[in-house]
Amino acid sequence: MRLWRRIINLFRRERVEAEIDAELRAHLEMAVEDAVRAGVSEEEARRVARVRFGNLQVMRERTVGADAALWVEGLWRDVKYALRQMKKSPGFAVTVVLTLGLGIGGVTAVFSVVYAVLLRPLPYPQASRLVVLHEGIEHFGSKADLSAPDVVTYQRESRAFTGVAGFIDASYDVSGKGEPFRARAERVSAAMFPVLGVKPLMGRTFTQQEDENGVPVAVISYALWKNRFDGSRGVVGETIDLNLRPYTIIGVMPRGFATPSGLGGIAPHDLWVPLSLTPAEKAAEADNMDYGAVARLKPGVTMQQARQDAARVLEIVQARVPGARLSISLRGLKEQTVAEARPLLRTLMGAVVLILLIACANLANLLLVRAAGRRREFGVRMALGAARKTLLRQLLIEALVLSVTGGAVGMGLAALAVRWGAGTLPNSLPRMHTVSIDWPVVLLAMGLVCATGLVCGLAPALASAKAEVMDSMREGGQATGQGRSQNRLRNALVVAEVALAMLLLVSAGLLLRSFARMLGTNPGFRPEHVVTAFVGLPKESYPTQEKVDEFLQNLRERVGELPGVRAVGFASNIPVVGRNSSRLFAAQGYVRQVGEEYSMASNYLTAGEYFRALGIPLIEGRYFNAADDLPGAPLVVIISQSLARKYFAGRDPLGTHIKVGPSYQNAMPKMTVVGVVGDVSDNPLDKKQDVAMYEPVSQAAADLGHYARMIGVVGSIHAVVRTEGDPRALEREFTQAVHQADPLLAVTDLRTMGQVVAATEAPRRFNTWVLTSFAGIALALALLGIYGVLAYSVAERMREIAIRIALGATRADVQWRTLRQAMALGATGVLAGLAAAMVLTRYLASLLYKVRPLDGFTLAAAVMILLACAALAGWVPARRAASVDPMRVLRME
Amino acid sequence: MARNDLQGSLDLLVLKTLSQRGKLHGYGIVLHIQRASDDLLRVEEGSLYPALHRMENSGWIGSEWALTETGRRAKYYRLTAAGRRRLRQAEGDFEELVKGVQAVMRYS
Known part of the structure; x- marks a missing residue:
């Protein structure tokens, strides 16, 4: 109410x-009337009343002041004044605004x-109660996920959780209505949705029954x-x-719903189907540890209690696999989500803080220089009776206006x-799809802005408030005496700026x-002239390996006939993308050291001329050939040099x-x-990089001996085709060839190998780019800082320089002195x-590749x-110092 | 501790006057205080009007324009409910002040 009144008064000043005038006049008139009635002459009465009133103008001002919330209006006046000041020196204003804009913009982004x-909470209710389970095997380096039977065991036996949900990434060819495409899907336990605590937008999610009985139902994403x-x-x-099998859609998840994913963290998927473990999967104990498991702690259960509970269940699991020592x-799901991105984000945050510090130092410096330059103006105003408080407020508001x-x-x-x-931004950043400018971010930025304005505005404001009126007037506005301590402060600021810029420059350089x-x-391998694509052969039409091999042979012939094609090959994986599957192996005659981890190699199942197509050089021996694909052919393997x-x-x-397998003593072929x-x-x-081994697809099952069932049919295959000319030109013909061989197949990930390699470089390219642009900004700011201090110091010492020159100093001398100061x-x-x-670059070590943190060249x-x-x-x-005309400068004094 | 400054006593005087006399303009307030105090207290116009406007902004008094007995337009002030509360508080404060000052004067 009061505030409202004051605001209204502002507009009706x-x-x-x-x-108020009318009120005061009425008072005056009444006093005069009374006096006249008491027998005083009107003239005398008026005089007495006036004297009693004092200065009518002052009184009116004070009354208005009580009325109109003068400070608000004064504030507005100061803002207008600040804007006018900015217009008067646009160079200064633009420099400051850009300095801050770059600093604050960088921080906000x-x-x-x-x-x-x-920082943003995971999109689940009480997400901090969600945990991820990992199993480990002694002698294996990395923590693995769970094997299928273990998922079931934890679901049944653990008591610390409201539910345990297993999941594994899968992809399906979606056909039927519309263009066929490959869906990023996930097989999840029925418990997944209740564990995460997310309800479908419409329909329902899986039941336990559907999960266990393998009922073909699907829940689809909002997208x-x-x-x-x-x-x-x-x-x-x-x-x-x-994959040509009809699934009934039973539910649609809400927008932005994401599930824990095998890649670590959470990811959006196109659809979810029941995990419905097959008998083969359930039998694969202590192998195939590909299943993730997420669980929600029961209310009141601590992480410590959950760990004890899990350890108890582990004993049941352990009893099934006497050979290996499991752990x-x-x-926390959140902890796991962010773990990988942490070094990069820390570096970015560090860089941004440095930029902001530099920007603040620059701003403080600019404001200091400016305040010093305006000492005379303030001196005059104080001599004319302006309150120190008013001037301080005005300086502060100027700083704030600039900051805002x-x-x-x-x-x-x-x-x-x-x-x-x-x-x-690289996809390796989890939850990247949710990035936008949020309110918390805006608030933080605004807070930064105000803090910057206050801190940087206060220092010069305090400095100039100390200014003695007479001093500043006497010095003729040259402000030479004030110098020392303020100059030292400014120099320190510039040195700090340069140091920070140096730090960023070194980081970017590294x-x-x-x-x-x-x-x-x-x-x-030689990525030029190679095109690659992914073809998924559905189990329904390719139930056996022979069928798959037949298709590959067919496709190979068709593609091989295309003009310009040099070699056609297939493999279960392509290099560089980091999605290779790895396998335990035992080399004849190799003795594992005590405590050494099991031998692991990336394994590629290949067909056709895989090596020739990718240009992988043969060191010794031979590539695979058609004879290896014959039934009953001896089992062969090709190994990498390392x-x-x-x-x-x-x-x-x-x-x-x-x-x-883990040991050469076992019964494997x-x-x-x-x-x-x-x-x-x-x-x-x-x-x-890992060591690698290659096997023909046709022998993949035989290589596993009696475990052959586990691998099933290798029907997901990457094709690589080497051509003489532009690989892009081949893409369409390749797709046509696939469709001639089987019109129902979807061809995905159709790219040149050059693109594949470039895509894997993208994250590093991004990091490097960001840090380099930060370093560029820092450098520009530092440059501005040095320039600002020197330009000011030259302007300030104009008279001294003029006298020097008049007394015979050469211009080269003068120029060198200024330059020396900069240096x-x-x-x-x-x-x-x-x-x-x-001290600090060692924290970058995890982001560096083949460069030491103290790289001499970079430094x-x-x-x-x-x-x-x-x-x-x-x-x-x-240059400006050297071009001083002594006569003109001295005459101006 | 009570707020015992001079401004407080001017507020007290004005509020008390308005509570005793109902509607009154600034000049009337000056006259009343002068008369009621047997010419001991003379309120300065230079302090009165800022104080009136401040109290009005604080919601303690309301105002309206009306004609005086001599047919002149003047701004009349009256006490609001908030003003009445404020007055009670100010009276209490003042009594404490007086007691405190007396106690000091009598101290030996």
Whole structure:
């Protein structure tokens, strides 16, 4: 009510003033009337009344002040004044606003990502109660997921959870209505939805019955519902063909619903089908540890109690597999979701904080310089009676107006950056699909803006409030005396800026070097002129391996006849993408050290001319040939050079044997090594690479002996085709060839190998790009900082310089003195930055590839660049100092 | 502790006057205080009007324009409910002040 009145009064100041005038005049008149009635002359009465009233104007002001909430209006006046000041010195205003915009924009954009990935709660009720189960086997390096029977055991036996849900990523060819496509699906236990605590948008989710009996039902995602079923209400009850088998759609999940995924973290899927473990899957104990398990803690159960409970269940599991020593570990779902992205996000946050610090230092410096330059103005105003408080407030408001403008620019930049970034950021960041500018982010940014304005505005404001009126007037506005301590502060700020920029520059340099190293890494094959595609053969029409082999043979012939095609091959995986499956193996004659992990190799099941198509060089022996595919042919294997080096050190591997499984003493069939090929990167080039072994698809089942059932039919296959010309040109013809062989098949992931390799470089390309642009911004800000200080110091010392020149100093002298000052600032900053880099770059180690955190080349380059920038920043003021005309400057005094 | 400043006593005087006399304009308030205090207290116009407007903004008093007995337009003030509460508080404060001052004066 009061506030409202004051606000209204603001808009009616004139009316309020008129009213007060009338009120006061009435008072005066009444007093005069009374006096006249008492016998005083009207003239005398008026005089007395006036005297009593004092200064009518002052009184009116005070009354209005009580009325109109003067401080609010004063605030507005100060804001207008600040805007006018900005217009008067646009260079200063633009510099400050850009400095802040870049700083705040960067912080907001990066924080939006960090918020979405790390801080935002998972989209489930009470997500902190969700845990993920991992099993481990002694002598295996990494924590594995669970095997299918173990999932069942934990579901049945554990008591600490409201439910345990198993899941495994799957993909299905969707056919029937509309264009065939490959759906990213997930097989999940019926418990999945209750455990996560998410209800379907419509319809229902699986029942335990449906899960156990393998009923073909599916729950689809909001996106699939919208895109393929046009958001029709009648979708529940419709059927959808997955791998040619009809599934009944029973439910639609709400928008943005994501489930825990095998890749770690949570991911959106197109659809979910019941896990419905097959008898074969249930029998595969201590192998096939591919199933994830997520569970919700019962109310009141602590993580510690859950661990004890899981350990109890583990004993039951352990009893089934006497050979191996198992372990179980529990981890928060959230913890697991963000673990992988943490180093990158920490680095980004660190970089952004550095940028913001630099921006603040710059802002403080600019405001200090400006306040010093305006000392005379303030001196005059204080001499004319302006209250110190008013001037302080005004300075503060100027700083705030600048900050808010900078903040607005920054938010605009952030909005652009987030929109752009959502499409560009690497998919390895979990929950990337949810990034947007959120309210918490906006609030944080606004807080930063205000804090920056207050801190940076307060320092110069306090400094100039101390200014003695007479001092500033006497010095003729030159402000030389005030100098020392303020100059020292400004120099310190610039040195800090340079040091921070140095730190960023070194970090960016290290990442750039890593990136160059990655690009320079030989992937072990020749990606040029190769096109690749994925073909999934549904079990329903390709029930046996013979059928699959027949199809591959057919396709190979068709594609081989296309013009320009040099070689056609197939494999269960393609290199570089890091989705290779790995396998336990035992090499003949290799003795495992005590405590050494089991031998693991990436395994590729190949057909056709896989090696020739990818250009993988043969070191010794031979490639696979048609004779290996004949029924009853001896089992053969080709190994990678690094496998040969490690497991057949000093021996000729050709003709020796390898078995699948942990020990060579077991009853598995022997595979004869017939060839050694060059090492191929099976993970992205900057990751650790595994040793590899290759087997013909046609022998895949036989290699596993009596476990053959487990592998089933290898019907998911990647094709690689080498051509003479442009591989892109081949893509359409390849698809046609597939459709001629089987019109119902979907061809997916049709890309050139060049694209495949480039895609795996994308995350590093992104990191490098971001950090390099941060370093660029930092460099620009530092440059501005040095320039600002020197330009000011030259302007301030104009008279001194003029006298020097008049007394015979050469212009080269003067120029060199100024330049030397710039270099001194730069060099001090560089030294400080170098010291900081020595300590801090080690935290980058996990992001580096083949570069040490203290890479001499990078450090040297950063030093050179910064010194060059310091020289550049000093050059312009130095020139100005040298071009001083002594007569003109001195005459102006 | 009570708020015992001069402004407080001016507020008290104005509020008390309005509670005793109902509707009154600024000039009337000055006259009343002067008369009631046997010319001991003279309220300065320079303090009165800012105080009136401040109290009006605080919601303690309301105002309206009306004609005086001599047919002049003047702004009349009257006490609001909030003003009455404020008055009671101010009276209490004032009594405490007086007691406190007396106690100090009598201290030996």
